Amino acid sequence: MPQKYLHHPLQFVAKLVLLAAVISASLAPASSVDAAEIDDEIAFVELINELRTSQGLRALDVHPELIEPSRDWAEHLATIEDLVHAEDLTTGVSVYWVKMGENIGTAATGQTDQLFSAFIASPTHLENILDPSFDYVGIGVFYGDDGRMWTTHRFMSVDESISTDSLPFSDGPSMEPAAVSHLVFDLSGSGV
Secondary structure: OOHHHHOOHHHHHHHHHHHHHHHHHHOOOOOOOOHHHHHHHHHHHHHHHHHHHHOOOOOOEEOHHHHHHHHHHHHHHHHHOOOOOOOOOOOOOOOOEEEEEEEEEEEEOOOHHHHHHHHHHOHHHHHHHOOOOOOEEEEEEEEOOOOEEEEEEEEEEEOOOOOHHHOOOOOOOOOOOOEEEEEEEEOOOOOO
């Protein structure tokens, strides 16, 4: 067990819960996720939540409906070798969401900390990371054939008081969402 968790038992429990959520989402038959990719996904969630809590914000929970679409989009980015945002961030989401956001990026494999530093150095990416209205996050990491790590971070706020099972529609909210933001960061030109 890492030393830092011996003094912070709640962090250790939170990491176990996060790991269980990520592992259960990764067991879906459609996905062939590498253990190192899962480690990077967990690292990004930890980095996001460490920053949020240091700023007095609550930590984001990992939402299982955001994981697979984030992984799929990261793989898509690696396939096309370009950073473009998904046209529909709600793919795979059945909860009544109010606001969604997306950060995407690429860096050399093993550069998780450097890519996160680049995200927080960018005001628009940082805005998604520190948005107090977001409740959930889902991270997807994919290692491309080019030896690069491609990642998609999807953020979501939901209205927990509304169950989509009781609504007269089945494809999410019937109104325009409060906001959808798309943010891109590529470290390929920055020497990372």
